[in-house]
Amino acid sequence: MRLASRISSLLLAALPLSLPCAADAAAPPGGTIAYVITNMSWALQATPEAKECPQGINDGNREQFKKLFPDTGAPRNLVDTQLRREIDGFHPTTSPDLFPFSEGQGPTAPGMDLDGVAGPEDFSSPEGEAGIDNQMQRAIGCIANYRGPDGPIRFFEDEMVLRENYNRIVVELSGVDSLTDDPDVDVRIFRGRDKVLVDAGGLKALPGGTQRMDLRWGANYLREIKGRIAGGVLLTEPVDLLYPWDVFYFPSDQYMFGARLRLALTPTEAKGLIAGYADIETWYLHMVKNWSTHHQSYGRSSAPSIYKAMRRLADAQPDPKTGANRAISGALEVKFTQVQLLPPDPAELADALARRYTGVPYRGTPAPRSAREESDIVAGKTAAPAGLVSR
Amino acid sequence: MMRDSLAGLALLFACAGAAAAGSGKEAWIPEPMPTGFRVELTVIDGPVFADTKGHTLYRWPFKVMRNGITGDPRGESNCGSEPARLSGGLMSPYPPGLLMPELDTRPACTDVWPPALAADAAKDVGRWSIITRKDGRRQWAIDGAALYTSVLDQRPGDLIASDAGNHRGDLPAMRDPVGPVTDLPPGFAVISTHRGRVLRNERGFSVYARDAGRHGAASCDAACTRIWQPVPAPASARARGDWKVLVRDSGELQWSFRGQPLYLYLPDPRPRAQDGTDEPGWHLVYVQQAPPVPAEFTVQPTTGGLVVADANGRTIYTYACGDDAPDQLGCDHPTQTQVYRLALCGAGSAERCLKNFPYVPADRGARASGLWSVVSINPLTGRFAAAGDPGAQKVWAYRDRPVYTYAGDERPGDINADNYGELRAQRQGYNAIWLRNDFTREEG
Known part of the structure; x- marks a missing residue:
């Protein structure tokens, strides 16, 4: 559809919103309402006293480097120190961690019961719901970078959600008879194309903005699922979800198996959780590309230690060959604000649905380093790193 | 609707003549x-x-x-x-x-x-x-x-x-080429991209022209100008070299370049956007276009825009590296140390590097184009192959450095190795070759 006609369509579509609010705010105009994401962070229990981290907050790259390669006055060469650490980050293995790792402990963690079972590894939610599956709490819950309210990576990744168009996740509900209760609604998740309407300060999202669907570059993000609304809360059926999470304008995605949305709805906002099983290799690729050793050091995280912890704590998607789990349970805390959607061109939408790829986007380093190889380097059995001339 | 204005009111350019004007090449101000x-x-x-x-x-x-x-x-x-x-x-x-x-x-x-x-x-x-x-x-x-x-x-x-x-921000302290000032009217800038030297306005927004012979230069009527804003010329502007000043029916002055009236695309959401090229019959304006990518390559859509890919649609990556000595020397050319690259692509193993980041082989009939060339590489050392080296491979290179695909990309449009490396690959690492990126701050 050409732009001019799209603008006309938008103006027509926006007319109902320009009228005084209807008496029954529970039924959105035309049975349709859409929300654009404004905030997203991993859902972690993080008390001010760090009670959930009885072993303390983890060391990060900077601390680990000092312990591995102390400055004794003897010459240290770059290959065996700096490059070895970069190799550990970009070629992680499941060999035992050289350093103690503090896992987030229970009994409380936010999230959802993904498997319907209250197992020994499960948490209870802050609201008292049992059976919460959130192994991510154990993997990154005691890493300062990810802890709320202001862990550096947590802060920046959340800020990028609002700032960068790449991350413009939109949820559209249609067939909605009531925002309070409706047993059958259609849910479409996709990427929008436009900036979020914000106040004069630039950081507070406002409802009533406009979004167009990104059907050209964003087809792979497109999902169409069913949901129900009960007590003003939307709950969707599970779906394998690719979602964009660009950081500082470097394109990057993450992938969650069996993702389900649980969002408290109002006519102007939606907030709650997206819970499921994060694909570890995709998550890790996002992390190690976007957050370098330098950035990890802002908030004491260590990529090699995180990888080992995630693989150790993984609880879903067993590899058919090895049986090792490839995904880890967790949840995203999300906030959305209401937007008016410009209707997509039906042909463009059909084309996007036909050519989208919905599978896992990344399966890990194609020729990985073995755990044995890393262990041999650690034990001094192999010159580190293999094949490189130290000086 | 508009006509050439030969009667400018004042000199806008310096008195020096512009070199290369009228040649289809970029003109500069001699000094x-x-x-x-x-x-x-x-x-x-x-x-x-x-x-x-x-x-x-x-x-x-x-x-x-x-x-x-x-x-x-x-x-x-x-x-x-x-x-x-x-x-x-x-x-x-x-x-x-x-x-x-x-x-x-x-x-x-x-x-x-x-x-x-x-x-x-x-x-x-x-x-x-x-x-x-x-x-x-x-x-x-x-x-x-x-x-x-x-x-x-x-x-x-x-x-x-x-x-x-x-x-x-986190690139090494690079050396910059120095050159003369490009001969442009005030209010314009020229930026290097993989497609060539593209014209922008002073705020970084793309400048467009209509395809020649399709609609005629004067056919952007009132309806057209709702989304295509003529690039205004000041009253003091005058024709010079490739640049002319047109007078629209409204009396407004409009810049034209090499006979093409210039426009801004009002829906462009940000500087560097090129959304206007999605409108049929409109194109970006280059003061000098780059030679095309080799014919065997393809251009693939991704989640962010368009990248250069090999014949099978696999994204092609360059590798860039600068070391951290005070003199900030390069470490990405085949004549320079390969230890950083081997660490990143193969944890020190050249064989593993070849599996993860294979070179892009050049067929016997491959022909160089612009900055693209065919070089002979010893794949186990990453260095240029010596004459008679039995293990030598002919591979594609960009700016004289081999390019790679990533085995972790399984489908056309995958960009898993973009920004893959230290400090988002700015210190050392792999980057896709973006021809268009609708989401980045960087030049495509």
Whole structure:
């Protein structure tokens, strides 16, 4: 559809919103309402006293480097120190961690019961719901970078959600008879194309903005699922979800198996959780590309230690060959604000649905380093790193 | 609807004539230069100054790094003739003082960046001056910045050593080519992209023109101008070289370039956007277009825009690297150390590198195009192959450096190895070749 006609369509579509609010705010105009994401962070229990981290907050790259390669006055060469650490980050293995790792402990963690079972590894939610599956709490819950309210990576990744168009996740509900209760609604998740309407300060999202669907570059993000609304809360059926999470304008995605949305709805906002099983290799690729050793050091995280912890704590998607789990349970805390959607061109939408790829986007380093190889380097059995001339 | 205006009200340009005007090449404003020095027109980076042999001249701007500053201060050269043995620790979080790799063969800064030396009788001219190096030799400078050539540049117009002025935050302290001022009216800028030297307005927004012969130059009527804003020319503007001033029916003045009336696309959401090219019949305006990518390559859509890919649709990646010694030498060319690349792509194993990041093989009939060439590589060392090397492979290169695909990309449009490396691949790592990126701040 050409732009001019799209603008006309938008103006027509926006007319109902320009009228005084209807008496029954529970039924959105035309049975349709859409929300654009404004905030997203991993859902972690993080008390001010760090009670959930009885072993303390983890060391990060900077601390680990000092312990591995102390400055004794003897010459240290770059290959065996700096490059070895970069190799550990970009070629992680499941060999035992050289350093103690503090896992987030229970009994409380936010999230959802993904498997319907209250197992020994499960948490209870802050609201008292049992059976919460959130192994991510154990993997990154005691890493300062990810802890709320202001862990550096947590802060920046959340800020990028609002700032960068790449991350413009939109949820559209249609067939909605009531925002309070409706047993059958259609849910479409996709990427929008436009900036979020914000106040004069630039950081507070406002409802009533406009979004167009990104059907050209964003087809792979497109999902169409069913949901129900009960007590003003939307709950969707599970779906394998690719979602964009660009950081500082470097394109990057993450992938969650069996993702389900649980969002408290109002006519102007939606907030709650997206819970499921994060694909570890995709998550890790996002992390190690976007957050370098330098950035990890802002908030004491260590990529090699995180990888080992995630693989150790993984609880879903067993590899058919090895049986090792490839995904880890967790949840995203999300906030959305209401937007008016410009209707997509039906042909463009059909084309996007036909050519989208919905599978896992990344399966890990194609020729990985073995755990044995890393262990041999650690034990001094192999010159580190293999094949490189130290000086 | 509009007509050429031959009667400008005042001179907007300097009095010097513009070189290369009317040739389809980028024009520049001539200026006084040292005897024998000249201007070379490069493939995609515009005009540059060159020495008497045609070698491109570079400066080394001061740069504030994460943990310090390096580069040349005004009127001085920090590029020394002794190899740097220790790391500078300029890039957090690693400490300074680490022994650099391959010290027995590590070059000195001046081995890689020979100073542009001035003859004994040479004198200052225009912006050009002569500084005295620490060893007493005289070196040319421009605007006070010491000048060098690069051992990587072989032919006139080569810019092998350049990153084309890319100064993203965590890049090494790069050397920049220096050149004359592009001959443009005020209010315009020219930016280097992989497609060529593209025209922008002073705020960075793309400038467009309509395809020739399709609608006629004067056919952007009132309805058209709702989304296509004629680029206004000031009342003092006058025709010059490739540039003309048109008078619209409304009386407004509008710039045209090489016979094309110029427009802005009002829906473009941000600087650098090129959404207007999605409208049939409209295109970006280049003052000089890059030669096309090799014919066997493809262009693939991704989640962010368009990238260059091989014949099978696999994204092609360049590898860039700068070390962390105080002299910030390159480590990405086949004549330079390969330890950083081998660490990143294969944890030190060349064989593993070849599986993860295979070279892009060049067929027997492959033909070079612009900055794309075919080089002979020893795949196990990453160095140029010696004559008669039985293991040599012919592979594609960009700016004289081999390019790669990533085995972790399984489908056309996958970009899993984009920004893959230290500090988002700005220090060392792999980057896709973006022809269009609708989401980045960087140039595509």
